[in-house]
Amino acid sequence: MAPVILFCRDPLHPRRADPHFAEDVRAAREAGLRTALLDHDALLAGDAGGAVRGVPRGAGDAWYRGWMVPSGRYAELAGALAAREVTLLTPPDAYRCAHELPGWYAAFTSVTPASVWLPAGPGRAPGAPELAALAAPLGGGPGIVKDFVKSRKHEWHEACYVPDLADADRLAAVVARFVELQDAFLAGGVVLRAFERFTGAGEARVWWVDGRPVLVTAHPDHPDRRPEPALDAVAPLVAALGCRFVTTDLARREDGEWRVVEVGDGQVSDLPRGAAPEPLFRALASADTALSADTAHE
Template identity: 90%
Template sequence: MAPLILFCSDPLNPRRADPHFADDVRAAREAGLRTALLDHDALLAGDAEGAVRGVPRGAGAAWYRGWMVPSGRYAELAGALAARGVTLLTPPESYRRAHELPGWYAAFASVTPASAWLPAEPGRAPGAPELAALAAPLGAGPGIVKDFVKSRKHEWHEACHVPDLADTDRLASVVARFVELQDSFLAGGVVLRAFERFTDAGEARVWWVDGRPVLVTAHPDRPGLRPAPALDAVAPLVAALGCRFVTTDLAEREDGVWRVVEAGDGQVSDLPRDAGAGPLFRALALAHTAPPGETAHR
C-alpha cells in the first residue's frame, strides 16, 4: 500500500488542502500516493488529537508535508497518529535532528560555517558575558545570529548580522533584538555562525530521500536563481546524518567552494512555485519500502 501524505488543511476551508500546497497535492496523487488533511492550527495550539481527527484510522505509513512544526509539537503529532494506527516515516528524533541546527551541525561541520549555540527561552536573551563566551571559539570577524531553525535576515542589520563577533556590546544588541522579534517563536535557543561570503549566483535547495538527491530546486527566497552545486562532498554527510527525507541549501563561496548554508527536514522545507515536484513525490512513494530503521542507500 502506498504511503499516506498528510497535508495541512486550509484554515478557511478545512475540507481542502492549504492552497500553498496545491501543487504538492497534485504531484503526490499523480505519484500514486494517498493524501489526507490535518489541522496545523490545532496542532500548534496543543490539540494534536483534534488536529488529526480527519486522518483515516489504520492508514499505515505516512509522510507529513506542510508548514513548520516545533519539534515538541511534532512528537505530539506522532503520538496522536500512532493512536490512530498511522506511523510517521520520519520519527520525532529524526525530525529534530534534521530540523534544528544542533542536530545536523556535527554531520555537516566540515562543509558549513563554524557555529556555536546555547539554549534560550522566548523573551529571555542571553547576557553579554554568556554571549562573549559563546562567540570566543569563533574568533573575531563578522557573524550571523539565528535560532535553532531560522534567522531574521530581512532585518539584517538590527537582528541578524554582527560586524564583529568580538564586539560584545554590538553582539548583545543584535541578539536581544533577534530574541525580541522572534517572541514566542524562538526555536530552541541562540545560534552564532561565522559569516562567509558567497557569490551572487543564489542558493540551490537539494532534496534527499534515503541518501539520494532526487530533486534540485532554487531557494524559495530567490526562485529565479538555481545554481548547479557539486554534491560529491555532501552526499556521504547526508548519509551519515541518518535521516530519510532532508534538504540542504548550498551556495558557492567566493573561493569556489560549495558550502551547506542550511539543512532541514524535507517535510517542512518549502518548494519554489512551479519547481516540478514530481520526482520528489515519486521518490517518497518508493521510500516506504525500506525496512524500519534502515535507509535504501545502506
C-alpha cells in the same frame, strides 16, 4: 500499500488542502500516493488529537508535508497518529535532527560555517558576558545570529548580522533584538555562525530521499536563481546524518567552495515558486517503507 501524505488543510475550507500545497497534492496523487488532511492550527495550539481527527484510522505509513512544526509539537503529532495506527516515516528524533542546527551540525562541520549555540527560551536573551564566552571559539570577525531553525535575515543589520563577534556589546544588542522579534517563535535557543561571503548566483535547494538527491531547485527566496551545485562532498554527509527525507541549501563561496548554508527536514521545506514537484513525490512513493526508524536514523 502506498504511504499517505498528510497535508495541512485550508483553514477557510477544511475539506481541502491549503492552497499553498495544491501542486504538491496533485503530484502526490499522480505518483500513486494517498492523501489526508490535518489541522495545523490545532496542532500548534497543543491539540494534536484534534489536529489528526480527519486522518483515517489504520492508514499505515505516512509522510507529513506542510507548514513548519516545532519539534515538540511534531512529537505530539507522532503520538496522536500512532493512536490512530498511523506511523510517521520520519520519527520525532529524526525530525528534530534535520530541523534544528544542533542536530545536523556535527555531520556537516566540514562544509558549513563554524557555529556555536546556547539554549534559550522566548523573551530571555543571554547577556553580554555569556554571549562573549559563547562566541570566543569563533575567534572574532563577522557573524550572524539565528535560532536553532531560522534567522531574521530580512532585518539584517538589526537582528542578524554582527560586524565583529568580539564586540560583546554589539553582539548582545543584535541577539536581544533577535530574541525580541522572534518572541514566542524562538526555536531552541541562540546560534552564532561565522559569516562567509558567497557569490551572487543564489542558493540551490537539494532534496534527498533515503540518501539520494531526487530534486534540485532554487531557494524559495530567490526562485529565479538556481546554481548547479557539486554534490560529491555532501552526499556522504547526508548519508551519515541518517535522516530519510531532508533538504540541503548550498551556495558557492567566493573562493569557489560549495558550502551548506542550511539543512532542513524535507517535510517542512518549501518548494520555490514554479518548481515541478513530481520527482519529489515519485521518490517518496518509491521509498522503502520497510526501513525502520532505528535503521533510518542511527
